[in-house]
Amino acid sequence: MKKFAICTLLLCGLATCVLQAQQTAAVDRPPEPNFVFDDDGGKAQIVPADFSTVGPKMFHGGAVLASAQQVSIFLGAGWGNQQVRSRETPLLDINAGSGNIHSAELQGHNIKTLPAATHLEDFTNFGSGRVNDLTIQRKLSDLLQSKAIPAPKAGTVYVFFLAPGIDSTLGAHKAGVDYVAYHNFVNLEAGEIHYVVVPFHSDAQRHTSAAARAFAESAMNPNGQGWF
Amino acid sequence: MQHFRRRCLLLAVLLLTISPALFAQCGVERWSVKTGTDPDAGKVNLNSTTNTTISSLRAVPAPSPIPSNNRVSPTETTQWVINATLTEYKLESDSDYHLVLSDASGNTMIVEIPSPTCVGSGSPFFAGIQNARAEFDARFTATTSFQTANIPVQIKGVGMFDFLHGQTGVAPNGIELHPVLDVIFNPGTQPAFTLSASPTSVSVAQGSSKTTTVSTTVSGGFNSAISLSASGLPSGVTATFSPASIAAPGSGSSTLTFTAASTATAGTSTVTINASGGGISHSTTISLSVTSGGTTSQLLGNPGFENGSANTSPWTLTSGVINNSSSEPPHSGGWDAWLDGYGTSHTDTALQQVTIPAGATAATLSFFLHIDSAETSTTTAFDSFTVQIRNSSGTVLSTLATYSNLNKASGYQQKTFNLLSFKGQTIQIFFKGVEDSTLQTSFVLDDVTLNVTQ
Numbered sequence: 001m002k003k004f005a006i007c008t009l010l011l012c013g014l015a016t017c018v019l020q021a022q023q024t025a026a027v028d029r030p031p032e033p034n035f036v037f038d039d040d041g042g043k044a045q046i047v048p049a050d051f052s053t054v055g056p057k058m059f060h061g062g063a064v065l066a067s068a069q070q071v072s073i074f075l076g077a078g079w080g081n082q083q084v085r086s087r088e089t090p091l092l093d094i095n096a097g098s099g100n101i102h103s104a105e106l107q108g109h110n111i112k113t114l115p116a117a118t119h120l121e122d123f124t125n126f127g128s129g130r131v132n133d134l135t136i137q138r139k140l141s142d143l144l145q146s147k148a149i150p151a152p153k154a155g156t157v158y159v160f161f162l163a164p165g166i167d168s169t170l171g172a173h174k175a176g177v178d179y180v181a182y183h184n185f186v187n188l189e190a191g192e193i194h195y196v197v198v199p200f201h202s203d204a205q206r207h208t209s210a211a212a213r214a215f216a217e218s219a220m221n222p223n224g225q226g227w228f
Numbered sequence: 229m230q231h232f233r234r235r236c237l238l239l240a241v242l243l244l245t246i247s248p249a250l251f252a253q254c255g256v257e258r259w260s261v262k263t264g265t266d267p268d269a270g271k272v273n274l275n276s277t278t279n280t281t282i283s284s285l286r287a288v289p290a291p292s293p294i295p296s297n298n299r300v301s302p303t304e305t306t307q308w309v310i311n312a313t314l315t316e317y318k319l320e321s322d323s324d325y326h327l328v329l330s331d332a333s334g335n336t337m338i339v340e341i342p343s344p345t346c347v348g349s350g351s352p353f354f355a356g357i358q359n360a361r362a363e364f365d366a367r368f369t370a371t372t373s374f375q376t377a378n379i380p381v382q383i384k385g386v387g388m389f390d391f392l393h394g395q396t397g398v399a400p401n402g403i404e405l406h407p408v409l410d411v412i413f414n415p416g417t418q419p420a421f422t423l424s425a426s427p428t429s430v431s432v433a434q435g436s437s438k439t440t441t442v443s444t445t446v447s448g449g450f451n452s453a454i455s456l457s458a459s460g461l462p463s464g465v466t467a468t469f470s471p472a473s474i475a476a477p478g479s480g481s482s483t484l485t486f487t488a489a490s491t492a493t494a495g496t497s498t499v500t501i502n503a504s505g506g507g508i509s510h511s512t513t514i515s516l517s518v519t520s521g522g523t524t525s526q527l528l529g530n531p532g533f534e535n536g537s538a539n540t541s542p543w544t545l546t547s548g549v550i551n552n553s554s555s556e557p558p559h560s561g562g563w564d565a566w567l568d569g570y571g572t573s574h575t576d577t578a579l580q581q582v583t584i585p586a587g588a589t590a591a592t593l594s595f596f597l598h599i600d601s602a603e604t605s606t607t608t609a610f611d612s613f614t615v616q617i618r619n620s621s622g623t624v625l626s627t628l629a630t631y632s633n634l635n636k637a638s639g640y641q642q643k644t645f646n647l648l649s650f651k652g653q654t655i656q657i658f659f660k661g662v663e664d665s666t667l668q669t670s671f672v673l674d675d676v677t678l679n680v681t682q
Contacts, residue, residue: 028318028374030394039321040255041338042393061610061664134322137256171321172372186257187391189296224394225608 032228037171038184039133043224044170046179047213051206062225065194067112067155070094070215072119075131075139076163078200080123084164087204091161092116094212102216109227111219117156120149132169136160136197137186144190151190157183157218158195159211168199175199180210183218194222254346255322260297261304261388262324262406263342264351268299272386274352274409276500276513277309279424282331282399285310285387289629290401292614294389302515303387308405309422310339311415311447314381316397319370322346325361327408328397329383337399338390339383340406347407353386356409360385363411382415383408392607400607400634419450421478423503423510430514431590432465433681434521435490440514442501443481444474451477452506458484460499462518464492467499478505484514492518494589519590524681527582528657532675533563546576551672559596559640559674567661568611569670571602576671579658581620582678586652590681593628593647593657596640601669603633611662611669617647618656625655633669640674647678 029036030043033054038044072092078084093116095103106113120143126135140158143149149158162168168175170182181198196214201207220227260266285308291300299305315336316328323343330336344358351357364370368377374396385405392402412418425442432438444454454474458467465488474480484501496517503510529542537550543565551566558564567576584591603610609632617626628645647655657678661671 028396035394037396038393039253040257040324041318041320041322041326041395043395061605061608061666132253132321134253134256141256169321185393187294187296188257191293192391223392 034228035224036173036178036182039171042184044133044182044184045217045221045224045228046170046173046182047210047217049176049178049180051180051209051213057220057227059227060225062221063223064109064226065111065155065157065219065222067114068095068106068157068215068219069114069153069155070116071149071156071158072116072161073139073143073149073158074119074121074161074163075124076166077123077125078163078165079121079161087207088119088121088161090204090208091211092119094159094208094215100212102212106216106219109220112155113219114155117150122148126166129165130167130169131162133171133184133197136195137188140186140193140195141188144188144193152193155219156194157215158193159215160195160197161211162197162199164200166199168197170197180206181214183214185223194218253322254343255324257391258294258296258388259346261299262340263347263357264353264386264407265348266297266299268305269352271299271301271305272307272352273305273498273513274307274356276511277307277384278428278512279309279422282310282312282329282335282337283333285337285403286335286399286401287635288401288403289631289635290389290403292627292630294391294402300389303403304389305387307384307386307409309382309384310405311380311382311422314377314379316374316376317368317370318374318396319372321372325364325370326396327383329381335399336397338395338397338404338406339385339408340404341408341411342406353407353409356384357407360408360411363413367413380414380416382412384410398607400609416447419446419448419506419508421446421450421454421503421505421508421510423501423512425484425501425512425514428512428514429517430486431517431519431592432486432488433519434464434488434492434494436521437485437487439483439485441481442469442484442503444478444503446478450506450508454478454503454505456482456484457502458499459502460497462493462495462497462516464489465516465518474505486516488518490521494518494520517590519681522589522681524590524679527584527678527680528580528676531677532558532561533565534561536563543578543580545578549576549578556598556600556670556672559598561674564672564674565659567613567659567671567673568663569668570663571666571668572663573665574663576661577659578673579618579656580676581654581656583654584647584651584678584680585682587682588648588651588680590679591647591651592679593645593677594642594679595676596642596674597631598640598672598674599631599633599636599669600638600672601633601636602667603636603669606634609634610664610667613659613661613671615643615645616658616660617650618658620654620656622656625650631671636669640672
């Protein structure tokens with residue numbers, strides 16, 4: 001009898017996984033390379049997992065930030081670990097340093113990079129480890145309402161660094177498989193908010209590179225109609 | 229043991245059924261408006277519907293800014309009915325069903341059915357959302373991938389301006405029906421009729437009359453006379469239909485005349501037009517304003533820019549705006565105000581300061597606007613034209629409307645706005661055209677009037 005019960009539950013779990021895998025596999029993508037549909041039907045630009053690019057950027061007539069300033073949010077209980085936390089310092093101002101290729105690219109598009117503003121550590125424990133783009137938007141709304149992070153200025157880009165152990169998804173896409181970072185925007189009480197999400201990467205170099213590229217792309221293409 | 233096995237199987241089926249919901253999330257952006265938990269949700273009249281089309285809704289100027297937690301009246305406080313073709317559908321990660329509707333000309337717009345699990349219990353739309361979701365589920369299975377369809381539908385839902393962010397099928401102004409409250413597939417196969425009125429906003433002075441046209445269209449073999457009546461009239465106003473009913477088979481129009489006695493109560497009322505025939509009843513509403521029968525004066529100087537370029541007073545204009553070339557002919561007379569049209573980054577403005585008397589009982593700003601553009605985008609507003617009311621120091625008091633290259637059309641279109649809320653104030657009527665770096669858009673303005681009754 002116990003065997004039957006265990007088998008039934010295993011079968012159920014397997015079928016659930018298959019169902020979800022089928023739904024995940026059958027996803028649409030917008031025609032533009034390195035864009036995916038986000039959680040509420042819009043488009044978001046990703047840094048693909050292989051860091052591939054799509055040739056020279058073209059201007060599409062939309063908004064471009066005149067300046068960009070990083071506000072960092074280290075999100076998730078994993079940042080409480082001292083070893084992980086030591087990773088925060090080089091991420092606090094990802095565009096600092098003249099050798100950064102993305103800083104040069106921003107300069108080439110007449111976008112000023114302001115010194116990074118304050119940062120926040122939010123050690124929320126996401127029980128299931130799953131965080132999608134709607135979770136990020138709700139977290140932004142909560143943090144802004146509680147004034148835990150500064151209100152947005154014209155060039156503010158909030159950069160979420162996710163702690164290890166958090167599985168980030170964007171629409172039907174998964175961090176590590178489909179992307180290493182992405183940027184998006186949302187309209188809240190405080191106005192139009194631009195943000196970047198950077199899932200944790202075991203390789204510190206690639207972690208920083210992904211963040212710097214997504215930050216630069218957010219400044220050059222904040223609403224999906226700029227340079228890309 | 230037999231019982232235990234059955235229970236296990238039941239549990240398995242239950243888990244399979246609910247497991248996607250366990251991972252479902254609800255949206256964030258304008259979510260209260262999308263699901264009816266915003267403070268303005270009570271302003272939506274769920275006892276009335278207004279028939280419209282995709283192209284009509286796409287022509288409504290998008291508000292700027294879009295309020296995150298309030299409604300833009302009347303578009304977002306009206307329950308609309310659209311007949312169109314469902315072409316695509318998808319389950320979003322925010323649990324909405326995203327439906328793309330198309331009309332015969334290929335114009336598209338989005339309508340969305342939220343998940344009832346994401347709708348607050350206080351929402352007046354809850355029952356309708358539950359109903360629409362069940363109606364859709366009975367016909368289709370939405371997944372996380374777009375699926376195509378080609379089926380006539382009649383959709384009832386509440387208007388909602390979404391932010392443009394590359395959604396599939398989005399209207400250029402972001403208008404959606406969100407939430408959808410009722411879905412009828414193949415509506416033409418059932419005898420039915422629709423009811424509409426044009427214009428839906430009527431202003432009548434005490435001691436005078438005004439008309440609007442009430443129209444009906446039939447489908448699905450409907451064949452019956454349709455009787456018309458009006459309710460909710462303010463004191464001292466009568467409504468007369470000519471003819472009093474639409475003859476069978478039921479398609480036609482009737483002229484509705486509002487007659488206001490000199491003692492009629494001044495103010496704005498919502499009048500309900502009722503239509504019944506063949507066992508079916510529909511209603512629509514008209515906003516009726518009764519104004520005092522005082523004297524009406526036009527307050528703006530040089531309203532048609534006919535003073536020419538030598539003396540533009542009392543307008544304050546940027547250089548090169550006053551125009552008499554045949555490239556952009558005026559609505560009337562010989563001159564107009566031609567803002568932008570350079571195809572480079574450029575801003576033109578036109579303003580006139582005026583005082584609306586404190587005793588005004590009506591104040592209506594009217595102008596004729598022609599927009600032509602070399603832009604070809606049907607989704608992106610590259611060049612814009614904003615109509616604002618500012619105080620005498622130039623501080624913006626209200627943005628009345630924003631138009632763009634997406635509103636380009638042949639000929640002039642008349643725009644009217646109620647400025648009574650500014651009575652007793654000195655204001656600037658301010659027009660601003662902003663053009664980006666390439667592909668010209670011309671905003672041509674003419675015959676700007678401010679009629680004030682007191």
